[in-house]
Amino acid sequence: xxxxxxxxxxxxxxxxxxxxxxxxxxxxxxxxxxxxxxxxxxxxxxxxxxxxxxxxxxxxxxxxxxxxxxxxxxxxxxxxxxxxxxxxxxxxxxxxxxxxxxxxxxxxxxxxxxxxxxxxxxxxxxxxxxxxxxxxxxxxxxxxxxxxxxxxxxxxxxxxxxxxxxxxxxxxxxxxxxxxxxxxxxxxxxxxxxxxxxxxxxxxxxxxxxxxxxxxxxxxxxxxxxxxxxxxxxxxxxxxxxxxxxxxxxxxxxxxxxxx
Amino acid sequence: xxxxxxxxxxxxxxxxxxxxxxxxxxxxxxxxxxxxxxxxxxxxxxxxxxxxxxxxxxxxxxxxxxxxxxxxxxxxxxxxxxxxxxxxxxxxxxxxxxxxxxxxxxxxxxxxxxxxxxxxxxxxxxxxxxxxxxxxxxxxxxxxxxxxxxxxxxxxxxxxxxxxxxxxxxxxxxxxxxxxxxxxxxxxxxxxxxxxxxxxxxxxxxxxxxxxxxxxxxxxxxxxxxxxxxxxxxxxxxxxxxxxxxxxxxxxxxxxxxxxxxxxxxxxxxxxxxxxxxxxxxxxxxxxxxxxxxxxxxxxxxxxxxxxxxxxxxxxxxxxxxxxxx
Numbered sequence: 001x002x003x004x005x006x007x008x009x010x011x012x013x014x015x016x017x018x019x020x021x022x023x024x025x026x027x028x029x030x031x032x033x034x035x036x037x038x039x040x041x042x043x044x045x046x047x048x049x050x051x052x053x054x055x056x057x058x059x060x061x062x063x064x065x066x067x068x069x070x071x072x073x074x075x076x077x078x079x080x081x082x083x084x085x086x087x088x089x090x091x092x093x094x095x096x097x098x099x100x101x102x103x104x105x106x107x108x109x110x111x112x113x114x115x116x117x118x119x120x121x122x123x124x125x126x127x128x129x130x131x132x133x134x135x136x137x138x139x140x141x142x143x144x145x146x147x148x149x150x151x152x153x154x155x156x157x158x159x160x161x162x163x164x165x166x167x168x169x170x171x172x173x174x175x176x177x178x179x180x181x182x183x184x185x186x187x188x189x190x191x192x193x194x195x196x197x198x199x200x201x202x203x204x205x206x207x208x209x210x211x212x213x214x215x216x217x218x219x220x221x222x223x224x225x226x227x228x229x230x231x232x233x234x235x236x237x238x239x240x241x242x243x244x245x246x247x248x249x250x251x252x253x254x255x256x257x258x259x260x
Numbered sequence: 261x262x263x264x265x266x267x268x269x270x271x272x273x274x275x276x277x278x279x280x281x282x283x284x285x286x287x288x289x290x291x292x293x294x295x296x297x298x299x300x301x302x303x304x305x306x307x308x309x310x311x312x313x314x315x316x317x318x319x320x321x322x323x324x325x326x327x328x329x330x331x332x333x334x335x336x337x338x339x340x341x342x343x344x345x346x347x348x349x350x351x352x353x354x355x356x357x358x359x360x361x362x363x364x365x366x367x368x369x370x371x372x373x374x375x376x377x378x379x380x381x382x383x384x385x386x387x388x389x390x391x392x393x394x395x396x397x398x399x400x401x402x403x404x405x406x407x408x409x410x411x412x413x414x415x416x417x418x419x420x421x422x423x424x425x426x427x428x429x430x431x432x433x434x435x436x437x438x439x440x441x442x443x444x445x446x447x448x449x450x451x452x453x454x455x456x457x458x459x460x461x462x463x464x465x466x467x468x469x470x471x472x473x474x475x476x477x478x479x480x481x482x483x484x485x486x487x488x489x490x491x492x493x494x495x496x497x498x499x500x501x502x503x504x505x506x507x508x509x510x511x512x513x514x515x516x517x518x519x520x521x522x523x524x525x526x527x528x529x530x531x532x533x534x535x536x537x538x539x540x541x542x543x544x545x546x547x548x549x550x551x552x553x554x555x556x557x558x559x560x561x562x563x564x565x566x567x568x569x570x571x572x573x574x575x576x577x578x579x580x581x582x583x584x585x586x
Binding site: 011013014015016017018019026037038093094095096097099123124125126127128129130131132133134135136137140141142143144145147157159160161162163164165166167168169170171172175181182219220221222223224225226227228229232234235236237238242243245246247249250251252253254257259260 | 332356377389403404463516564572
């Protein structure tokens with residue numbers, strides 16, 4: 001099985017984010033970057049499929065040079081190859097643009113793939129657009145936010161969470177699958193893997209080389225501004241014994257907050 | 261025209277679809293255009309004139325035997341053809357599990373980008389301006405889409421549905437067969453797998469009672485469930501540490517690596533308030549925190565706090581709320 005896994009470098013989930021002076025972007029200085037947590041489940045799923053079915057796992061990221069470190073983490077986990085698609089723009093929040101870049105990359109470089117794996121959404125942009133858009137552009141079936149995945153021959157089944165239940169999706173290969181928490185427990189990098197990844201040179205492809213130079217990859221999302229949420233004020237601490245406080249709380253929720 | 265996708269489940273229109281239809285009606289009035297509602301596949305059987313009372317001026321029923329089971333591919337083909345023919349200014353889809361699966365596929369098919377999980381939509385200079393959370397609500401992106409139509413998914417539980425007026429005039433109903441080419445649908449939903457109970461998802465609940473590390477053990481989540489049981493439209497939530505300890509399923513996790521929620525009331529029991537958790541719930545209307553540690557960061561965002569042992573607070577709170585709801 002030839003599996004392509006698409007990953008993104010994102011600010012650590014423990015980060016405090018703040019808007020830049022012009023309010024058009026997030027200040028990246030001082031932030032710690034990690035692989036988007038959902039993408040780790042995708043890498044793990046790819047490695048497990050390779051273990052049982054054979055084949056290769058290639059990890060691909062569209063992003064800045066620094067994404068090389070994120071790709072190397074995936075190599076250290078056990079991926080065979082990596083590719084950086086160099087994107088000169090920082091976060092555009094434009095799923096269509098990223099999907100075009102990825103679809104072009106697949107068409108130009110990886111004609112014989114069986115499965116495209118993604119995280120269900122990149123932590124940060126939180127859009128969850130790219131997997132389905134790539135599936136549409138390449139005419140593939142999709143299974144998003146899956147918590148179970150099985151592949152047999154040229155068909156797959158997956159389970160995805162819906163509100164208060166799950167649904168079973170069946171599809172033919174090649175296909176697009178996006179992973180989320182619950183699918184598996186991602187492995188740690190091995191020391192041997194880390195050493196091998198360090199020595200590996202990751203090939204780079206530019207948007208020009210993909211035929212996406214100039215206006216071809218112009219963002220379709222106009223960022224008006226980035227707002228910070230209104231600061232919440234600490235409210236009142238309800239005194240008394242647990243029983244008194246609990247009763248007082250119920251009354252406050254009814255008569256003061258008027259929500260129950 | 262503002263086109264609204266009507267989502268149904270088990271023969272009923274989802275509440276979130278009425279909410280976004282209400283929002284479509286308000287924005288369409290500002291833009292001076294009509295609203296239309298699209299029912300795809302078996303959803304057509306759920307059509308009733310209520311949709312007109314809920315804000316639609318026109319209804320499209322798109323049927324095809326190949327759409328009997330949901331598939332993003334099939335539904336996107338049906339809706340994209342309708343969009344090409346009717347050229348709406350905007351397409352609204354609820355940001356549910358199905359909506360978030362379908363909207364990007366539809367958008368890509370019509371060559372448009374999209375914005376997910378919008379919590380506010382305004383009309384500025386004749387165009388839509390959306391506000392959507394990024395970093396699970398640590399910040400908000402205010403933006404506009406240059407591509408047309410404007411494909412937006414709207415977060416459930418945020419927008420007000422139109423209260424149905426008894427005397428609403430019925431609008432036009434257009435029934436047509438969607439043209440799905442043979443072999444075009446390569447994947448579809450086979451079956452729904454239900455959990456043990458009829459649980460409401462945290463993203464749809466009006467009240468969330470959430471537990472963290474202070475719950476101490478998986479069996480103690482029964483206590484939270486007993487509290488949720490006395491509150492209508494409530495769900496049990498959890499912090500990442502409770503989920504990672506294996507005390508409760510990850511579907512309940514609230515926060516940056518779980519779900520972002522905006523209920524009317526969020527009650528946090530034994531949750532200290534890590535930044536990634538606060539991001540996921542701080543847009544709740546009212547927040548209650550119960551924690552032994554008076555220094556817990558959760559108290560900085562809570563409207564009401566009780567410094568104390570949750571195991572002593574929950575039983576009397578449950579009894580008191582039970583009385584209030586009766």
